[in-house]
Amino acid sequence: MREKRTGWFSCLIAVLVMIFLLAPLVVIVIASFTPTAVVTFPPKGFSLAWYANIFHSSTHFMEGLGNSLKIGLLATALDVLLGVTAALSICRYDFKGKNALLNYFTSPMYVPSVAFAFVLLQIYSQIGGVPGMLRLFIGHFVIILPYIVRNTVSVLHVFNWTLEDAATSLGANPVQVFFKIPIPLAKPGVLAGALLAFLYSFDEVALSSLLSTPRFITLPIRIMNYMELTFDPTLAAISTLLILGSLILIVLMEKFIGLDMFVK
Amino acid sequence: MERKRRAFLLALPTVLALLVFFLIPMVYILIKTLLVNGFADFTKFFTDPFYLNILWTTVRVSLISTLISLLLGYPAAYFIARTRSKLKNVMMIVILFPFLVSAVVRSYGWMVILGTNGILNQFLQGIGLLSQPLKILNTEAAVVIGMIHLLIPYMILSLVGVLQSIDPNVEYAAYSLGASPAKTFTKVVFPLSMPGIISGCVLVFTMSMTSYVTPKLLGGSKFRMMATMVVQEINVNFNWGAASAISYILLLTILAVQVAVVLSTSGYMKRMGGGKNA
Numbered sequence: 251m252r253e254k255r256t257g258w259f260s261c262l263i264a265v266l267v268m269i270f271l272l273a274p275l276v277v278i279v280i281a282s283f284t285p286t287a288v289v290t291f292p293p294k295g296f297s298l299a300w301y302a303n304i305f306h307s308s309t310h311f312m313e314g315l316g317n318s319l320k321i322g323l324l325a326t327a328l329d330v331l332l333g334v335t336a337a338l339s340i341c342r343y344d345f346k347g348k349n350a351l352l353n354y355f356t357s358p359m360y361v362p363s364v365a366f367a368f369v370l371l372q373i374y375s376q377i378g379g380v381p382g383m384l385r386l387f388i389g390h391f392v393i394i395l396p397y398i399v400r401n402t403v404s405v406l407h408v409f410n411w412t413l414e415d416a417a418t419s420l421g422a423n424p425v426q427v428f429f430k431i432p433i434p435l436a437k438p439g440v441l442a443g444a445l446l447a448f449l450y451s452f453d454e455v456a457l458s459s460l461l462s463t464p465r466f467i468t469l470p471i472r473i474m475n476y477m478e479l480t481f482d483p484t485l486a487a488i489s490t491l492l493i494l495g496s497l498i499l500i501v502l503m504e505k506f507i508g509l510d511m512f513v514k
Numbered sequence: 515m516e517r518k519r520r521a522f523l524l525a526l527p528t529v530l531a532l533l534v535f536f537l538i539p540m541v542y543i544l545i546k547t548l549l550v551n552g553f554a555d556f557t558k559f560f561t562d563p564f565y566l567n568i569l570w571t572t573v574r575v576s577l578i579s580t581l582i583s584l585l586l587g588y589p590a591a592y593f594i595a596r597t598r599s600k601l602k603n604v605m606m607i608v609i610l611f612p613f614l615v616s617a618v619v620r621s622y623g624w625m626v627i628l629g630t631n632g633i634l635n636q637f638l639q640g641i642g643l644l645s646q647p648l649k650i651l652n653t654e655a656a657v658v659i660g661m662i663h664l665l666i667p668y669m670i671l672s673l674v675g676v677l678q679s680i681d682p683n684v685e686y687a688a689y690s691l692g693a694s695p696a697k698t699f700t701k702v703v704f705p706l707s708m709p710g711i712i713s714g715c716v717l718v719f720t721m722s723m724t725s726y727v728t729p730k731l732l733g734g735s736k737f738r739m740m741a742t743m744v745v746q747e748i749n750v751n752f753n754w755g756a757a758s759a760i761s762y763i764l765l766l767t768i769l770a771v772q773v774a775v776v777l778s779t780s781g782y783m784k785r786m787g788g789g790k791n792a
């Protein structure tokens with residue numbers, strides 16, 4: 251048996267790809283501490299002024315963050331309910347057209363979000379008076395649903411349902427069975443799906459930029475609007491905070507559900 | 515029968531929600547567009563070189579991004595799938611972490627690096643390699659770089675899954691029978707990893723075709739891809755007919771690509787014994 255399983259070539263490329271992936275993120279973090287308005291390398295000094303600027307009301311970043319969190323959390327919560335029941339119906343029972351139904355549940359994935367956004371825009375303009383938050387909420391809950399369905403199905407389809415019969419024969423009632431068997435087993439898939447769905451909603455731009463009203467604007471759109479007017483390191487500061495948020499999420503995920511959920 | 519009813523009841527809320535908020539609007543607007551304008555906007559798209567050029571740019575950027583993602587992602591995925599290093603989890607985090615960071619933030623990082631006053635130009639001028647700054651930002655090259663950065667994690671994740679499921683003993687068997695490393699790769703590993711290559715490429719290609727943020731931020735105002743053009747037709751030109759035509763053409767293009775891939779590979783997948791994603 252050979253000890254060496256990988257060659258130097260694949261190792262080199264792997265290292266280069268990782269440097270390539272991390273480079274812009276590292277640059278942003280360093281840039282956020284520069285005192286000058288133009289980012290120079292190496293930075294001339296150290297400053298937290300740009301971080302203070304994030305909270306300045308003229309940037310609207312905090313308001314945007316609130317809106318993004320609201321939409322993301324609400325849409326994810328609704329989709330966990332819709333997605334888990336949908337996944338259970340497909341995995342728990344045998345019937346004709348299961349695959350067609352799964353494709354139907356995941357179909358929003360195959361539609362470019364800009365195309366769907368434009369369709370919604372036309373519907374809203376016909377109905378009229380749809381408030382800003384609802385306009386975005388409908389779009390977001392539809393486009394993120396497939397992530398929860400797919401991740402839940404991927405854990406449930408290997409699940410041995412006779413466990414439920416065993417629990418019933420040992421005297422558990424149907425409600426107990428439901429909460430003691432499929433729910434804990436589906437949890438990693440549901441969590442991974444919910445996390446991807448939330449992040450997709452939180453980062454979504456195409457849909458939000460077409461559907462948002464001046465009174466309800468999400469954070470990514472605020473950042474892009476700011477970018478068009480001023481290109482100063484305030485952008486690096488808010489980006490650093492978002493990067494930090496993602497880093498915390500991935501470390502928590504590695505700890506609690508493992509990263510294998512993402513390897514398909 | 516009882517079971518069928520329960521499955522039906524469980525599926526019902528989601529079926530209805532997607533019907534009301536997704537399927538009916540999509541079909542209704544398509545029919546409405548065709549009834550009001552007929553195929554005029556569609557014909558205009560396919561006869562006007564301006565629009566055809568945007569379609570070609572979109573396809574070209576997507577093909578290049580997919581190809582480079584595959585060429586770089588394959589060895590990287592192979593290393594991650596096969597390494598016994600304790601750092602494997604760290605590597606997985608490095609791959610997954612940018613993937614969880616907003617596309618706006620990642621494009622911004624590339625703007626800081628690639629801009630005329632950007633870090634790359636400062637560096638190249640600093641060491642005396644360049645006298646004039648290189649113009650990379652607001653070109654197609656910047657879009658391709660940003661796109662690969664955005665999408666290579668998807669490629670690597672698709673490939674790691676498939677490569678991990680290939681038993682390393684299959685490779686040892688080939689070696690012990692006298693195959694060279696190159697031959698082992700082309701005759702054993704590569705064919706077995708085909709399902710991952712196909713699903714990774716389809717994923718990266720379609721996401722690149724429909725991407726909006728990267729071309730908008732890194733391509734500049736004169737660079738147009740299909741998704742950015744839809745938004746421009748709506749917000750700048752107020753030409754909803756054209757926007758409709760472009761978005762349905764984009765939708766049909768990516769559906770056609772996926773159907774074509776499924777049809778052309780189903781025979782291959784069967785010969786290879788199914789495969790995870792078949």
